[in-house]
Every structure is written in C-alpha cells, then in structure tokens.
Amino acid sequence: MTTTDQLLFEGADWDFRTLQRICDACEQIARDELGLDVYPNQIEVITAEQMLDAYSSVGMPLFYKHWSFGKHFAFQEASYRKGLMGLAYEIVINSSPCISYLMEENTATMQTLVIAHAAFGHNHFFKNNYLFKQWTDADGILDYLEFAKRYVAHCEERHGRLAVEHTLDAAHALMSHGIDRYPGKKSLDLRAEEKRAGRRRAHEESAFNDLWRTVPTGPAKSGAVLDVERRRQMLGLPQENLLYFLEKTAPRLKPWQREILRIVRHIAQYFYPQSQTKVMNEGTATYVHYRIISRLHEQGRLTDGNFLEFLQSHTNVVFQPEFDDPRYSGFNPYALGFAMMQDIERIVTNPEAEDRDWFPDIAGTGDTMGVLRDIWANYRDESFISQFMSPRLMRHFRMFHLHDDPEERSGILVDAIHDERGYRRLRRELARQYDVGFIDPNIEVVDVDLAGDRRLMLRHTVVKGAQLTEADTKRVLQHLADLWTYDVSLVEADASGTVLKEYVANPRKIAAVA
C-alpha cells in the first residue's frame, strides 16, 4: 500500500484535480482496507437548480414528463427559496456506472464526505445487497428510462397529451401496488424489455391491415361458465400487483396504455428495494464515510481543521432527537443505521458477556469488515434490526414501546422499555415498523365477475383495525375503474372475514375512448 503523507487539499476550495485526488485516496482505502466492491463511479458536479430538477424527478437524470413532477418541483422550489429546506449534499443513483451528483457549493471537506458516502458506501450496498441484485438492473436502468421517456413522448404525439396524462395519473395512483413482492421465475432485464417493446410496436405497424376490421366475427361464442376456482387460477388470482393485473387482463386497454402501465410498474419495482433498506443503506454509507475519512486523517492527508469540519457535518447527520423533541419525526435512518454498524463493530472486536449471549455467531470473531459485508449483502431493514439490534443499543437510544389501542379508554400503554424483559419485544416491534408488509395496505384482486357485469373485486385485509382513508380511496378506485372500464368494488375485511366497509366505483368515459 502506498501511503502518501501529502495533504489532499487545504482550506475549503477544490477543483477537478482535487476531486480526482480525493476519489483516488478514497478508493484506495475502500478497496484495500474495507474490501468494498463497487460499480465504476461517475461523479457529476451540478448546481443548486439542477439539484432541484433532480429532486422533482425522483432523483433520476432523465424521466418522462408529467405534471406531478412539475408540482413537486414548484413546491420544493418555493420551500427552498424561503429557506425552509436545505438541499441534499448529494444524490446517488443505483446504476452502472454509479452516478453521484455533487453540489458545486460544497466545500472540499464536504466533497470528500459525499464521495466517500455515495460513491463508495451506497455504491457498495447497491452492488452487493441481495434485494438490489434481485429486483433492480443497474446496467439497464438508464437506458430503460431513456426508452420510457421516448415512449411516453411518442404516445403523447400519437394519442394526445390528455389521454396519456389520464393513463399516467391512474398508473401513478396505483404505483405503490404495482410491485411484485416475491421473486418470480426470471429476473428483470430492462434492456431486453426495451428491445421487446420496440419489436412489438414495429411488428404491429408492419402487420397492420385495415381489412381485418371489416371481417365479420360470426356469432359470439357461448363461453362455458367456468367454475370459480378454474377462473381464479386462469387469471392468476389472488393478485396483489394491481398494475400487473391491469396490464395483463384489463379488457379494453389500448396496447400503448398497457405499455405505460408496464413502464410505471417497472419503475416502482426499481425503487422497491430502496424503501426496504433505508436504514441499512444509509447506515452502510455513513459507516463507510466515517471509516474512510478517519483513515485519511490518520494518514495525515486531511488537516485537523478539515477533519473537525467533517465531524461537525457527520454529527448533524447522525443526530437523533428524542421523542418529546419538537424536531422528532421518527427514527433517523442515518442515526440508527450508523449506530448499529458501529455497535456491530464493537461486538465483533470487543464484546461483553451480554453480547456473547445475544450474538454468539459474530461476537469476538475480530473480522469487522467480513461480518459487515456479509450483513450488507444478505439483509434488509426488517431482518437486520430483528437480528442485530443489541440490548446495549436499545439502552443507548432509551427505546420504549407504546401500544395505542383506541378501544382502551384509559390511555396509551407503555408495553416494553429497555430492560431485560423488554428487549426482545422492543426489537420485534421496531423491526415490524420497517416491514414493508405492514407499511403498505394489503390489497388484492380477488375475483372478476366474468359471467356477469365484469366487475373487478378487490379486498383490503385490515390489519390491526387500520382502515383506508375514504377520500383517497375513492379517488384511487376511480382511476382503477377508468382503466378497467367496468365497475370496481373494494371490500375491507378483517382477518376473521367480517366486512367492515365496501366501496364501488364506476368508470368514467375518458380512459375508454382515449
């Protein structure tokens, strides 16, 4: 290893040579000392305005056009101008090459922090975590987005802006229910996906013959009435991926509408791992930047002043307000993630008796990075917390569990605190807060009345008495009905099957004639 004693930079100013030196220094530590395995990096320097642009299109460098992004942009711009909101120091994109955006205003220290954090921490996580491997296609995403953008623009040209907008509105409303939660038979290949769509369109155009329209179709076939089980099996029911179901079975959608649903579904799927690994992802990145920059300082490549500046930013990032603090808004994923990573390091290198009881597999093994790399690769937030949250950390955060049952008149019960009796319950409850199965309402397509009025039947399985909000639900169902083009009903039922509420929506004409 060639350690250079020379400083990477002095003061706050940087130029592109400085950035290159910082990257090289970080990479050396990341690869040789931490053993990280990353996608090739691409670092892009952008302005505040460009950062705002990126915000409004969910951080992606290119995206199809839709008014809702404009709304987010207007909203964010207004709060940014008023000083209500600071901008992120960076945005990083799960793609290969891994693109990190750096703001031009950052000082040299901040750029070092951000490069270590995004270009090595997040990057390693993206490349190695099983969820990202399973659900996202880092090589293809940028090409796919480019295709999506072109395709949507093309549809607007052909079918009118309004029709496309209605379809996208509806698809966006169902986006959180356009996700496959369980791995299917084949993994996602976005490049092939894009080619396939192009080929299909070309084929349709070449095979088009207007004469077919005039061919008499003969008397309608008297379809045998399928029995319920057979019908449900053929439709792949129950189906929780509503967008997938619509794309495949909605009776009167145009091919381009199906393709748009498919695009929205793929994009939702692409972001699915991120929502499940917020704590781990940020914890990993924060831990990595902390290790890299501390090491740079040890090597004498960072002045004490710059290191102090780093420590200040770092401390702000991992600050966790307590529950009665006005600044409190849930657990800070940076704070929780970073604390857990450091705690694991402690358990691995310097365990106490309690840790040996709780974590016999890793306590005292001494190979911090080996253990962490294994965790980063094979866990998501829920499983990570439920297995690696130590009693010591629960005491450190002084965690407690509240059970709020509206039926209980007397008040809210403190169910568990950070003591011997409470550790396991605390840990289980905290892990559940990060379980996607509990975060999104569980809504499924249960049946279609094919013989009758083609009504689409959905069921929301109510968990712990939390029902859907009425106004929102009506509007989403309206969108759903517009795509399905027949009536749609939604039943809310609890685990015992008792129906709590029922919604029905009738389609408007817009989507059908569009």
Add this chain to the structure above:
Amino acid sequence: MAIHIVDRRLNPGSKSLENRQRFLRRAKALVQGAVKKSSQSRDIKDVLEGGEVSVPIDGMDEPRFRREGGTRDMVLPGNKKFVEGDILPRPNQSGGKGRGAGEGDSEDTFRFVLSRDEFVDLFLDDLELPDLAKRKLAEVESEGIRRAGYTTSGSPANISVSRTVSRALARRVALRRPRREVLEALEAELLDCSEERRAELMAEIEALKAKMRRIPFIDPIDIRYRRFETVPKPVAQAVMFCLMDVSGSMTEHMKDLAKRFYMLLYVFLKRRYRHVEIVFIRHTDRAEEVDEQTFFYGPASGGTLVSSALQAMHDIVRSRFRPADWNIYAAQASDGDNSYSDGEVASRLLTDNILPVTQFFAYLEVGQENGLSYEMPNSALWTLYEGLRANGAPLSMRKVNERSEIFPVFHDLFQRRGQQERTGS
C-alpha cells in the same frame, strides 16, 4: 478503476420547465383564481412582478391508498421515566404524534412562485383586444438586419479578413506558389558558391520569382465580403391615449384609480403589440399633452371642459398617428363633471372625429372612496356618453369607486368576445 468526473453545471438548466408548464396548465383554473385574488390586494406595479400564489391542494393531489386509525404500535427513542405497564394519558387530539417519517405531507394549500410572465399571462389570459383586425404593415424596424453568409462583392468595410486570407492560402497551396523561405535559402546559397552553380541558381531564382509574380499573394478573386440582409419586419403598432380630468374636483383617490386602470391597459397592449406609444392628455378647461409624471402628479386647477381634451386628441391623431397605420386606443377617466354647455361640442367631436378612428374608447368614471355608484345620480358626462352609446357609438363605460374594483372592471371590459357582449353597467 477509472473514475469519471463530469462537470454538469453548464448543462442547460430548468429541465423541469416542461413539467412545471404541464402543472400550470393542469392547475390553470385554480391558479387563475389565485392570481386574481392576489392581484386585488396588490399595487399595479407589483402585478408585473409575478410572485407567490397559493393554490388549494385538493384539485391537484395524487391519491394513494392510505390507512388511518386502528391499533398502533410504535417504538420511540428517549425514554426518561416510563416503566413497563405505565398508562399514558392520550393527548387531546387523537393520533397527535407522527408515525413514521415521510408521511407528513398534508399541506392543504400549496404555495409557489410564479414568474412575471406566467403571472401576467394567467392574469390576462381570458382577455382579448377588441377590433384587433387593423394590423398595418407600417414601421420597418431597423433591427431587421442580419448576417447572411459571404459575398464576392461589397464595400471594403465589410471585407472578411479571415475568410479572404484562408481562401488566398488555399489558392497559393493549390497552385504551388513558391514559399519565401525557399527563395531566401537559394539567395543565401548564391552568396558563396561556384560559378556554374551560380548560373544554375540564378535561373532557378528567376523562375521562382516569375512564378511568384504570376501567382499573387492575395488575388482579387480571394476577397470575400460579409453579407448582410435586411429583414423587413412589419409590426402592428398601437397608440394609447390617456385622457384625464385633473380639475380641482378630482381627488388623489380618483387619480389613483385612473392610474391603475391606465397601467393595466398599458400592460395589456404591450403584450399584444410590439410597439405601443402612450400619449398623456390632461385637461381642466384647457387640455395639454404632458409627460407621465406631470400627468399623474402635476398640480393643476381650473374648470372642466371635456371637449378640450377631445380636441387635443383629435389634433394629435391628425398630426402624428395616421389612423391607417396605427391602432388607436383611448381611455378617459373623469369624475363625470363637465360644464353643461360643453356637451354639444364634445359629443360632436366624439362621433365625428374620434370614434370613427379609434379601435376602442373606454370611459371610466371614478368616484369617491366608499361612494356607492348606484346611489348617485348620473353625472353630466355619463349622461352624455350614455346617450351616444344608445345611438350606437362604440363606447365602453364603467364606474369605479374602489381600488379592488379596478381588476374586475378591466376584465369585464376586455372579456373575450362571444362570451359576453360588451355592455354598460
């Protein structure tokens, strides 16, 4: 492993512009309402500034399936005194504490900043100029000159040196003109050399020199001139006459109302015509053309003769603005006083000379603050114009008392045709 560092700062910004426009288009009705509401409380100058408007969020929301209520379990940090089994009193509002992060987007109005153009566009969107037909191809703007490549002839001032030299160079290379260095080398060799070599060299030098003479350094055919083209650009032009009574009976408040109206009219015309001129005519019992400052703030006193102003306008039109070339708009503001004997003259001037040449003539009667227009008897001028209108003269007239009425009245006057016939109040 190579790390790419890319500087994106120079990339075109405002990638979100199109999304923003889509959003505005979608929210048009809502934004328009908000713009009008916010413009009522503004000064006219500020109308041009754009600025922040609040739009109710509900028309623009993006619905999702969401849940609420039910039994809730949460793990919180920062326990200080609770032990297992404690019962905490419920906060007054049920569900007062935030659940997870990121679910708190429940702003019920939505504030954002419109640019100046967006604001004015939305503000004036449903308005239309009456009688826009007369677009005269009059004034040719001098800025219509533009570069248009190169030419072989032209004035020496327009010689394009770089183009000329590069063509000359190409020609010299193509015709193999001897380079001066070659010649100099031969001449240097000539200074000390043997006799037979000398003759050889002399001949060679002569040949080269002859060739150089035949192939000049710069030939007239090399010369290129920058070519300019004049692009005649016809513009429709408009002139706006502001007539105002400044006699003693006009209070500051009335002048303020009038000013607001004029400024709106100006903004509006400015959007339609590239070239708008304004003529300010103020009058007491005599009229004069003044500059803007004097028009609004200059002291004046005297009686009231409306015909003097009309006469002045007529004279100015005749001398400076040929009706064939100009779209003429006039707006008159007055408290309605006029000396009785003047009515006859004024109405003749209007019907015979002014109305036939103007696109639009608006009369704005400004009243006292808190004054109720319908309680007051019609003023002399109002009665006069009312009579003219009844005879079919294209006059628009409105009464205004309050600042907040200016915008509605203005909108009313320029309402897009077909929606509503222009009628008096």
